[in-house]
Every structure is written in structure tokens, then in C-alpha cells.
Amino acid sequence: MRRKTGRLLRGLALLSTLALGATACGGSDDSSDTKAVSAGDIQAALKKGGSVTVWAWEPTLKSVAADFQKKYPKVKINLVSERSGDKHYTALSNAISAGKGVPDVAQVEYFALGQYALTKGLSDLAPYGADKLASKYTPGPWNAVTEGDKVYGLPMDSGPMALFYNKKVFDKYKIAVPTTWDEYLDAARKLHKADPKAYIANDAGDAGFTTSMLWQAGSRPYQVDGTKVKIDFSDAGATKFEAVWQKLIDEKLLAPVNGWTDDWYKGLGDGTIATLATGAWMPANFVTGVPDAAGDWRAAALPAWTAGEKASAENGGSSLTLPALGKNKELAYAFVEYANSGDGIATRVKEGAFPATKAELESPDFQSTKFEYFGGQEANKIFAESAANVADDWSYLPFQPYANSIFNDTVGKAYVSGTTLADGLKAWQDASVKYGEEQGFTVEK
Numbered sequence: 001m002r003r004k005t006g007r008l009l010r011g012l013a014l015l016s017t018l019a020l021g022a023t024a025c026g027g028s029d030d031s032s033d034t035k036a037v038s039a040g041d042i043q044a045a046l047k048k049g050g051s052v053t054v055w056a057w058e059p060t061l062k063s064v065a066a067d068f069q070k071k072y073p074k075v076k077i078n079l080v081s082e083r084s085g086d087k088h089y090t091a092l093s094n095a096i097s098a099g100k101g102v103p104d105v106a107q108v109e110y111f112a113l114g115q116y117a118l119t120k121g122l123s124d125l126a127p128y129g130a131d132k133l134a135s136k137y138t139p140g141p142w143n144a145v146t147e148g149d150k151v152y153g154l155p156m157d158s159g160p161m162a163l164f165y166n167k168k169v170f171d172k173y174k175i176a177v178p179t180t181w182d183e184y185l186d187a188a189r190k191l192h193k194a195d196p197k198a199y200i201a202n203d204a205g206d207a208g209f210t211t212s213m214l215w216q217a218g219s220r221p222y223q224v225d226g227t228k229v230k231i232d233f234s235d236a237g238a239t240k241f242e243a244v245w246q247k248l249i250d251e252k253l254l255a256p257v258n259g260w261t262d263d264w265y266k267g268l269g270d271g272t273i274a275t276l277a278t279g280a281w282m283p284a285n286f287v288t289g290v291p292d293a294a295g296d297w298r299a300a301a302l303p304a305w306t307a308g309e310k311a312s313a314e315n316g317g318s319s320l321t322l323p324a325l326g327k328n329k330e331l332a333y334a335f336v337e338y339a340n341s342g343d344g345i346a347t348r349v350k351e352g353a354f355p356a357t358k359a360e361l362e363s364p365d366f367q368s369t370k371f372e373y374f375g376g377q378e379a380n381k382i383f384a385e386s387a388a389n390v391a392d393d394w395s396y397l398p399f400q401p402y403a404n405s406i407f408n409d410t411v412g413k414a415y416v417s418g419t420t421l422a423d424g425l426k427a428w429q430d431a432s433v434k435y436g437e438e439q440g441f442t443v444e445k
Contacts, residue, residue: 049074139392153319159279
């Protein structure tokens with residue numbers, strides 16, 4: 001899944017739905033959320049029939065909805081898929097705030113889930129039996145949808161990270177594929193010396209990439225306990241990231257190009273951007289966005305911070321949720337479970353989605369899939385191993401969308417001025433603390 005983290009949720013912050021004083025806007029009835037819903041209740045609802053409105057941009061859901069309706073002909077799925085990113089969240093927040101027009105099912109990305117959960121905008125799915133599904137999912141996505149014994153969504157996809165590299169460029173300059181970030185730094189120097197127009201990667205400052213890298217490095221800058229949060233970018237993991245990335249910036253080894261721009265696609269295509277560390281959802285974007293470079297690229301394990309380590313991280317991914325003010329809850333949950341835990345998974349994987357479920361990730365058919373774009377490489381083996389090596393103790397802030405929206409005004413300065421990454425992260429920390437306190441959170445620094 002393509003991410004647009006930097007821009008994604010400015011709209012949400014502006015809507016003030018995350019202010020603690022506005023929690024009532026979610027309108028969740030706690031008593032209804034804790035009422036157990038049996039499998040019999042859900043089957044009875046399916047037999048009776050009705051309609052379910054789903055707001056989601058994930059393209060494979062169209063086929064899933066068709067299959068679901070074929071299996072349950074008395075149920076009508078109204079899939080509203082024309083919105084994504086800012087527009088999707090703005091519309092969802094507006095509907096929740098207004099208390100009308102709220103969909104029965106909504107796609108919500110992992111980094112934004114905490115915000116809606118905290119403001120009681122989402123139903124707890126544990127009473128529907130979702131808490132019994134934990135063992136089906138890889139650690140990162142499951143951790144993202146749960147808080148204590150509550151389950152705020154079922155994981156739909158995941159983004160275990162890998163290193164995509166241009167083999168043609170690496171071969172041309174006899175550069176070994178880096179297995180550690182120190183080797184990556186050396187590869188960056190060797191490449192740029194051999195061709196001053198070529199860079200190991202692009203990076204103009206991106207919040208989602210930075211938090212993923214901190215995650216892999218073992219940094220845990222955010223600790224969340226309800227409305228109590230801690231924000232601290234001074235741990236050892238953050239220091240590891242700063243040490244390598246500061247050298248890449250200081251030595252001008254990163255292309256100053258923003259992702260998802262024409263220049264970015266051009267650089268990926270002509271070899272002047274030689275690697276991309278990102279989520280396993282990227283292959284489809286290579287195929288559609290950089291078709292002329294087919295055969296040049298390969299996937300590899302994400303470089304380690306210490307030789308031999310296997311730690312990875314997630315980048316991207318989303319869930320299907322039940323907004324608290326939605327209707328037809330039993331039918332809505334039945335669809336979510338079908339799409340993300342049942343037969344719908346096979347449909348989605350077949351159409352190119354990257355699953356969050358262990359069975360699919362570990363299946364021989366999935367892992368032996370050959371990617372023509374990557375020269376016939378069985379890249380899913382790399383992605384599946386990455387998914388298994390994601391630590392499950394990462395937390396996003398309950399106001400992560402706002403924090404991401406101010407990234408370029410804080411950390412981003414390290415890419416365009418004499419500000420160091422360490423100072424930029426401290427500025428990001430201070431601004432996030434200030435905002436959290438203004439919203440009524442108890443913030444420990």
C-alpha cells in the first residue's frame with residue numbers, strides 16, 4: 001500500500017477530534033461495546049440480511065465484497081472507495097463529529113488507529129470474538145490494532161520492511177549488497193564517488209520512514225497508557241539511527257528528492273536512486289510506476305544495525321474497523337472478519353495485497369511466487385521473514401497524525417540546514433509534548 005504519511009492526517013488534526021474534551025463526539029456506548037455477540041447472533045443477522053456501508057480505498061475489497069454477497073445474498077455491501085488519504089479521514093472525522101453519515105465499516109491505517117480509539121470513535125471488536133484471532137496475525141499488525149484487551153480493528157495488510165536495490169547499478173560498480181547499515185553507508189560513498197549523479201537513496205525527511213527506522217533500531221520513543229504518554233528520542237536506538245543517517249546527510253549521499261514525485265520515479269528508473277528501504281507493498285508500485293526498470297531491481301533483507309541481527313520493522317499497513325456510530329454491527333463485523341480473517345484473504349492476496357496473516361505468509365504458494373519485475377526472484381520469502389522479525393512493542397502516539405504533520409518543521413530542518421538530526425528529533429519531541437499537553441494529555445518527557 002502506498003503511504004502518504006506526511007500529508008495524510010493534517011485534516012484530522014484540524015478537525016480537533018482528538019482533543020480529549022471532544023471524546024464524546026465518538027458517541028460510543030460503552031455498554032453496547034462490551035456486550036458479547038455470539039457466532040449465532042452473527043449468523044442470524046446474515047440470514048436476516050441488510051446492508052453494510054464500507055468506506056475503504058483498498059482496491060481488492062471490490063472483489064471481496066462481490067464474493068461476500070454471493071455467499072450471503074441477503075446482504076448488500078455498499079463499498080465507497082473513491083476517497084483515500086486526507087479526504088478519507090476528513091470525511092470520517094466529520095461524520096463522527098456530526099453524528100450522522102457514519103459508515104458501518106471504515107479502513108483506518110495503523111498509525112491513525114489510536115487516535116480514533118482514544119476518542120471512542122471505534123467499537124471494541126473483542127466482544128465479537130476478535131480477541132480470539134490474535135494467533136492468526138503477525139506481531140506488528142496485531143499489536144497495532146489492540147490496546148490491552150480491546151481490539152479496534154482486524155489487520156488487513158502489513159508492511160514488513162525490505163531493502164529494494166538496483167542490481168544493475170550495484171553490479172556496474174561492483175558494490176556488494178549491504179547487510180548492515182554501516183555497509184550501507186560505505187556503499188553510498190562508493191556509489192556516489194563512482195557516479196556523482198547517483199545516490200544510494202532519496203530522503204528529504206519523512207516521518208513514516210524515520211519512525212520505521214527507529215522501530216528497527218530498537219528505539220521506543222513513544223509510550224502510551226491511555227491519556228498518559230511519554231515522548232523521548234534520546235534512547236540508544238535513536239542514537240544508532242542518528243549516527244548513520246547524519247553521515248549520509250553530512251556527506252550529501254542522499255538524493256534531495258521527495259517520494260512519489262516525478263523526480264523520484266525518474267531516479268528509480270534511471271538508476272540515480274539505487275535503493276529503497278520500505279514496506280513489502282512496494283513491488284506493485286515498481287511495476288506500475290517504473291515499468292522501464294523491470295529486471296533491474298531486486299529485494300533483500302533490511303540491513304541490520306548490528307551484523308547478524310534479524311530485527312525488522314513495519315512501514316504502512318491498515319485495518320478494517322467498526323465506527324462506534326455505525327449501524328448493522330453484526331453484519332459489519334461479519335464482513336470485516338470475512339475480508340481480513342476468512343476467505344477474503346485469498347482473494348486479496350491473489351490480486352496483489354500483502355497479507356498480515358501468518359498462514360498466507362508461511363504458505364509455499366505465497367513464498368514461491370516469482371516476481372517477473374525482480375528477475376523471477378521469490379521475493380515473498382524475504383518479506384515473510386521480515387514480517388516474522390518485527391518487534392511487537394512499538395507504539396504510535398494517540399495524536400501521531402499531528403506529530404507527523406510537523407515533522408518537516410522540526411526533523412526536516414536537518415536535511416536542509418545545519419540542524420543535526422539529534423536536534424531535529426528533540427525539536428519534534430518538544431513540539432509533540434506541547435501539543436499533547438494542549439490537548440489534555442499527561443505527557444512525560
